[in-house]
Amino acid sequence: MTEFEVIAQYFKRNNKRTDVDLAVGDDCAVTMLKPNQRLAITTDTLVSGTHFLPSISAADLAYKTLAVNLSDLASMGATPAWVSLALTLPKVDHQWLAEFSQSLFAVLDRYHVDLIGGDTTSGPLSLTLTAQGILPKDQGLFRHQAQVGDWIFVSGSLGNSAAGLSLLLNNCKILDESDRYLLQRHLRPTPRIELGLTLRAFSRCAIDISDGLLADLGHILTRSQVGAEIELDNLPLSSHLIAKFSESEAINFALTGGEDYELCFTVADNKRSEMEQILRSQGIKVTCIGRVTPASNGLILLKQGEPVPVPTQVGFDHFSE
Numbered sequence: 001m002t003e004f005e006v007i008a009q010y011f012k013r014n015n016k017r018t019d020v021d022l023a024v025g026d027d028c029a030v031t032m033l034k035p036n037q038r039l040a041i042t043t044d045t046l047v048s049g050t051h052f053l054p055s056i057s058a059a060d061l062a063y064k065t066l067a068v069n070l071s072d073l074a075s076m077g078a079t080p081a082w083v084s085l086a087l088t089l090p091k092v093d094h095q096w097l098a099e100f101s102q103s104l105f106a107v108l109d110r111y112h113v114d115l116i117g118g119d120t121t122s123g124p125l126s127l128t129l130t131a132q133g134i135l136p137k138d139q140g141l142f143r144h145q146a147q148v149g150d151w152i153f154v155s156g157s158l159g160n161s162a163a164g165l166s167l168l169l170n171n172c173k174i175l176d177e178s179d180r181y182l183l184q185r186h187l188r189p190t191p192r193i194e195l196g197l198t199l200r201a202f203s204r205c206a207i208d209i210s211d212g213l214l215a216d217l218g219h220i221l222t223r224s225q226v227g228a229e230i231e232l233d234n235l236p237l238s239s240h241l242i243a244k245f246s247e248s249e250a251i252n253f254a255l256t257g258g259e260d261y262e263l264c265f266t267v268a269d270n271k272r273s274e275m276e277q278i279l280r281s282q283g284i285k286v287t288c289i290g291r292v293t294p295a296s297n298g299l300i301l302l303k304q305g306e307p308v309p310v311p312t313q314v315g316f317d318h319f320s321e
């Protein structure tokens with residue numbers, strides 16, 4: 001089977017969006033933007049053994065590849081629009097491709113996104129996805145826009161994904177509802193698209209938590225040249241995480257475990273209560289975990305009001321030993 005046959009059989013389908021002029025089938029895709037719209041563009045590569053366990057199912061892999069990219073669009077407050085996919089496959093496995101593309105299109109439909117191009121080659125399993133989203137000209141959530149006095153919020157609950165991964169890596173039997181929940185949060189994180197869109201009206205600064213809260217919050221602090229005080233007792237921990245791990249393990253997963261794909265964002269004091277009211281009405285859970293402080297204060301973690309040491313192993317770096 002040639003590359004073109006693989007694309008035609010598994011990845012070519014009528015586009016659903018009206019802003020796609022040309023998609024799969026020419027040298028480039030051609031899409032349309034309205035005046036006063038900007039493009040937000042993100043790319044992520046996932047390599048077998050580095051970003052996912054080789055045992056992952058085709059459906060979970062397609063989901064995750066999309067979710068991590070959509071999460072980046074969410075963190076900018078962008079509306080997802082188009083993706084292109086470069087897929088490197090060891091061999092043409094029809095059942096794998098069928099499951100993969102079915103799962104891929106299910107997620108694309110859920111977020112009203114079109115696949116507009118890509119590439120397939122043979123080699124060790126690896127995926128590179130580029131996602132493009134639309135931002136209004138005067139809105140957006142950027143890492144450099146946190147301000148001293150802003151409240152710091154996170155969505156959902158933290159640490160579940162790292163806890164789920166630890167169950168997998170330790171070959172734990174998945175026995176009860178809590179195991180299944182943690183594993184599911186690892187395999188199927190939710191890109192917080194709706195939250196990102198709502199935050200456009202209230203926030204100027206967000207990041208998605210891919211490498212752990214401390215590492216990703218650290219990016220905001222560096223880019224905004226501010227410090228932060230985080231109250232560890234306010235970290236949102238799921239009942240399933242608490243059921244399975246000690247308090248210190250759970251907090252450690254929440255601070256340094258990656259791949260939760262929740263949003264961490266800041267909001268000015270005068271916008272906080274209206275934002276909380278709107279998000280409550282939308283059924284979106286967010287938790288205030290601290291406040292932005294002057295850069296000279298650095299990052300301070302508090303437990304019952306008392307400073308505690310900041311864990312040294314912060315976040316995941318692909319080039320560290």
Ligand SMILES: [Mg+2]
Pocket residue numbers: 071072075207208210
């Ligand atoms: Mg990100």
